[in-house]
Amino acid sequence: MSRTIAGDIVTALADHGVTQVWGVVGDALNPLTDAIRTEERVEWIGVRHEEAGAFAASAQSQLTGTIGVCMGTVGPGSLHLLNGLYDAQKSHTPMLAICGQVPTAEIGTDYFQEIHNDRVFDDVAVWNQTLTSPDQMPQMLEQAVNAAYAERGVAVLTIPGDVGGLDVHDDAPAPRFAPAPRPPLPDEEQLAAAASALQDAHSVTMLVGQGAAGARNEALALAARLQAPMVVTLKGKPGFEGHNPYEVGQAGLLGNPGAIEALSSCDVLLMVGTDFPYREFYPSDATVIQIDARAQHIGRRVSVDVAVVADAADALSALLPQLDVRADTAHLEAARSTYGAWRERQRKVADPDYEDSGLVAKVRSVFDNPDDRIRPEALAAAVDRHAPDDAVFTVDTGMSTTWLARFVEMRGQRELIGSFNLGSMANALPQALGAQALDRTRSVVSMSGDGGLMMLLGDLRTAVAFRLPIVVVVFDNASLGMVQLEQQEAGQASFGTELDNPDLAAVAAAMGLQARRVEDPGAVDDAVAWAFAQDGPVLLDVITNPDEIAVPPHPRASQAWGYAVAKITEAVESRS
Template sequence: MSTVAAMVIESLARLGVKHVWGVVGDALNPLTDAIRTSTEVQWIGVRHEETAAFAAGAASQLSGVLGVCMGTVGPGSIHLLNGLYDAKKSHTPVLAICGQVPSEQIGTDFFQEVNNDTLFADVAVFAQTVTSLGQMPYLLEQAVNAALTQRGVAVLSIPGDIGGAELPKDTTATFVDVQQPTPAHPEALHTAAATINAASKVTMLVGMGAREAREQVLDTARKLAAPMVLTLKAKEGLEDGNEFQVGQSGLIGNPAAGHALESCEVLLMVGTDFPYRDYYPQGKTVIQVDRVGEHIGRRTAVGQGIVADAQLALTGLLPLLDTKPDQSHVRASRDKYKGWSKGQSSLADPAHDSRVIGKVRSLVDNPFHAIRPEAVAAAVDELASDSAIFTADTGMSTVWLSRYVTMRARRRLLGSFNLGSMANAMPQSLGASALDPTRQVIAFCGDGGLSMLLGDLLTAVAYELPVKLVVFNNSRLGMVKLEQEQAGLPEFGTVLKNPDLAEVGRACGLHGIRVTDPGKLHSAVAEALAHDGPVLLDVVTNPEEVSIPPQATIGQAWGFATARLKEVLEAKDKDETTK
């Protein structure tokens, strides 16, 4: 005989699952005991279940294998929610196994009882509770198959008494093969080609759905002489060696991307569901290629949609396209991008504030000569491995990574780019490192994000996960500060009273490094990346650093000026009252 729990773990192992993330608890005991005796699946016990869900989602995004996390009865399962929402919005398959009260107590408002099927209804493509032995392995199969085929979250709740119940020894679960890519309809390709061929200026907006179609994407841009705006998630695989790309749009974007979008006649969207409506150009003919039909036209008005895999669609489209001889559109966009990049590079020089222009600027935005965050990101980019995996907290950490870290060679990139959660970078780095501890994993952490889940620094130490946590320590919720100031509001509620985070790291068992001197930044980054264990690099950065949107409006500029004036006056009032 076998148990339900043993069958679950053995079935997941055959699927390729190597790690299960979670916090142990009574209802999970049969399952964690099955993992204890497994030779193929490792349990990684975290300090907060949110970390478990983020880590499982990160592992799934990187490996393509189902991510698995667990939470026990009630509060333990509730803590999974934020990380599971990130998996949902990242379209990656994750199975959350939740403990439940004993089956005879379900529905009696028992201690810690929560209706998991209702709780997870919005986040999950499948959410069911096992209420009888006869439902297994069928509910496990349905959960996993739903997660894999719909690329989403499945939640299976198992009461402890059922998890420990016996099944016939040969009982096993069988899972479906993942669906094959969708080809494009020939008529749709011919119609799109006719529209593109009739236009003199075409711009491409390319997302992560096209990352596996690099060759076809570049061939299309070359044939159309089209500048290419990349979404943040498309940097991986499409940025390096791309003579057509002009960076990102949106809040993290640049003027060249805005120019490329506004000056085209036809916008060709490939594999992207870029969400920010305000950054799409108006009055253009839009052709959108996406494997998910409901993505077509939900962000901007689309003249023609092609529901297909990006690689198959572009392979079919390329022979139908005319070669455009006029290079002026792509040349103008690229020249603007190169000029902007040159200006950004000067800010990344640690010696920037010691030069004439830097001295003048620093009087306004860096009077105490703190390390500029641009310099941190640039130093990491220079020294990191060509196979490094990067994770980034939502907010200013993502801005600096997007502008200064190049996804060259085999580099990978993860973040909460769709959900926009705080505190994702460190947990995602743990999930990445567990897949391959020999591979360099670097997390760009905000001080606010890191301190939210600070306890899981201990997880990196306990499981010898050699993550490099680079903390942009500006004692601020930096993106919120910027949003307030652009709206004309003085900064409020964003100041963080941080401890010495390097000391905290050392107390937890990491190698802690703190750097406050711009002249010592490069050597500190080199030391952190060379260390063979987990590292917390605490970089004290300039809290007044400004990241201007690519097309700042007059209202935003006026709001920023108004906010700064209010801040100065409030500071003066405080000084007067303390005299």
């Protein structure tokens, strides 16, 4: 039996460990999808929108480290991949996008559906070429995959419709992919400089991120030796939450006063595996040490005094023997105390009976929840209680991320994916589909905003069609909540943020999911427990309070004043 370009590509990816390919079928892709049809090791998952396929494949890559694969056919189909591909690029995860193209004889003639793929994908891709001949195999596929791994980014392989089915020479070797490069070992001079700065410090704060996830034991040992509070980035939650006596939560707008205190009062900041982007939260006069496997990330956010380019586990293991045990615990205890008090206040707000818990709660409710709607904090806390300790969480950008960051603990084997670098809407549902397809027995939770869910609503049906038992929890506040809060903090009345949603539970039920609509605060816990007990995809449409105040960790007077002015303006307009 003759070998074809499409067949060799699919076989090579299956040999490499790729188990699913995501996309929408089309004529230029027919040779590829036919090759997938006959390859038992690879499942084709046809989504309702190519963007969903790119998000799903990216989620799989982030969870496994194996390259994610998605496909889009000529012109419009390929263009639809772009948002998901940009999210993969900014998440630094290896992806292969196979894009169809018009027949070779028509390239450059402004043919029906033709676009210039090389130009379109130039910015998002670390490798971007068009395959036009069997003589280019296997080298072109190898270059694409190797580049995606080496640079942890997106490779785009364009294949014209008349090329995928061409025969490959019998003596052409099968594609083989190079191993991903290892980070460099830490330099001794860099380590010595870091150790000296840490040894001489009066108070050290650690800022740890996703890049340190494989170094949890080493990071906790270093925190113990230095008595250092540990600020954890949002992407670092899965590696450093749960049984961590040094953690003080997140900084940034999602964060808390304990993390801000830890950062502002240290004289040495040790950054490990993080590229935390918000400059205003870094200390202004501390010595900064940054450990990162990517040299290009050193100093991007804050001026760095000591740079250590290495894998986090290697660097921390080498640092530990060079440091004495610190006896002074005042810095750690102060930050932990502030963090603990903040968590207790948050716990009270998440109580379904908060409205009746005292004078402060009653006054606040009159201001921000006069209709006694479900508080999103209570919903997030219920999800945290009922989700298994090995669940995968995906979360939409916006207020959904705030509630997850504050009320869902990444304990046990829990994992977390979101559009944390690109900040796209509509990412949670397709990322949940990708995660669930890897293991249909593991709980996967999509914490969706109503705005995000409605953008790619059609792919709820993908969960049904491919038997993907995701739990979709919708924070249905009938608004683009984060934008509304931004407007209010600037003293502007909310405008353009209202969403006229249908009954999302009824829509989901019509699509074949099990679904409930929840409007009573007292029914939240039972509804969440029910959702996790079902066999098959589930959607909870939870009607939450649209005016909930997400107080930043270090609120400025201008923000409070702006919010007050905005609420007054809204009240005046609503009465006119």
